[in-house]
Amino acid sequence: MKEKKQVRKEGMVRGIIKLSRNRLSVLGAIFLLAASLLAILAPWISPYPEDAYESVHFEKQLQPPSLKHLIGTDEAGRDVLTRLLYGARISLLLAAVVLSISATIGIPLGVCAGYYGGKIEQVIMRITDVFCALPALVLALAISVALSPNLFNSMLAIGFVWWRGFCRIAYGETLSVKQENYVLISKSLGASSLHIIFREILPNLTSSLTVKSSLDAGYAILVGTSISFLGAGANPPTPEWGLMVAHGRHYLPDAWWASLFPGLAIFATVLSFNLLGDGLRDYFGVEVE
């Protein structure tokens, strides 16, 4: 027993060393950690916490970056940096909500379809096909409007679209794991379906699902900010990054800071998730499409 623990520990250390050799991934991970920390601490570290939502200061509307307002103020005189920090909370929360919803719906459906086959497989996979036939943004936009457009509903909407990818991956992997000899052996030893699903199949899905989650988190943020940009997500005065770009856009080219920085924030966050995902993909040696 002790030996097993020792081996596992050594494996983990080796894994971390291997992963940390990919410098870009480490960079992505560090940025994400920093962003999460800043997001959590936003109320305490942001320079003007009262600017995060509806406050209006017409006397300092659209001021360029200065020592007082490091990246300027927006059309209502609110500090852009403060709103960016609060926006980080929203985007990271969005990624978390979308991934949890889609994993909760998609993985069980995919595993069941793959494991049981037959009619169950037919029904589940045809429904998945329907959800796959429309672009994520279009379907999420429509669901968000149907739920009545606000920030939380747009997160739900993306989650209700996103599960399709998880379902397809879980399905494909289950099909291949099912063929393995160790599954056959546990079956012939009399293991129940539940045992096989939870102890034999699911642990084998973790690597591809981890990679997918990391790559998808960034993409989900892109879709989420796009929905808000199009006006079917967060409502003003929410400090949502896409919404900030949409509003700042009207004051171009003079007040470039109001739309440049929120866009850069989205870019940096999505890039970090992609870097991390790339590193994880190389590490696990899995292809996820």
Add this chain to the structure above:
Amino acid sequence: MFLVLIGVSILMFILVRIIPGDPIATALGPMATKESIQKMRHEMGLDRPIYVQYLLYVKGIAHGELGLSLTERRDVLEIIKEKLPATIELILVSVTVAVLLAIPLGVISALHRNRLVDHLNRIIALFGVSFPQFWTGIMIQLIFGLALGFLPITGRLKGTPPEVITHLYLVDSLLTFNLHAFWDSFIHLISPALVLSLSPLANITRLIRANMIDEMSKDYINVSKATGMSGWIVSYKYMLRNAFTSALTMIGFLIPLMIGTAFVVEKVFAFPGLARFGADAIVANDFNGVMGVTLVICVAFVIVNFAVDELYAVLDPRIKLKR
């Protein structure tokens, strides 16, 4: 495939009908009387049970009727006919740009694996999938349109459109030797097509690189090289053909994705295409408009999948043998 179409139409039908609030009341404005709202609801069949409404809608499609758009106040089919070519042109140009750039980038990356060029390509590819497209569009407008004044900021054309043959301005203007209109629509396409092609470019490059690396280790490459064939021919004629064939399925995936992105891009560039209408229709609860646009997307999805399968067989004769 047909099942998917029916499934999508049912899903979208339910979605657009459960929208809270009354779309008719919104469309008619605050001055509308209760009677006129009731009358219009009745005319559009909204007072019937939802499954009857759906069956009537399907019956309408069979007769070529897609209903009235609440935002544009005219027939949805007419809107589709008018606006679809613009989106098709935009997407075709973007796909072409993406593929034409991705092939050399992918091949060069694979041939110089882990060298500076390869690293640069990887970084470009990573950037390509990480930029929010609406923001990239705005920045391109700001830099090339406003600051440098090279490119138009919005729209599809400034002058008069060319004579109508295919509704694709680039093709029509070439066919009628209207070089002025060709140039006009070409420079209007550059910025939106650039934004739209970024993420597919990144994806295709990555795949071609990976496929090329796979191909490199195969025996036929050694044989060709041993017979003294030049490296160029080996890599561009033999390896690329195999590498590209498997990248083709990826393009089949990417086109639906690009249609989604077009919703944002056309909106930013005020491009008069169907995707922009779709985005407006969804946000404004224009249920017939939303249904029409999603059905077009679905049909496009089916056609693209079919075309990819056929092309696959042309490029890889082994597939035909298997059939």
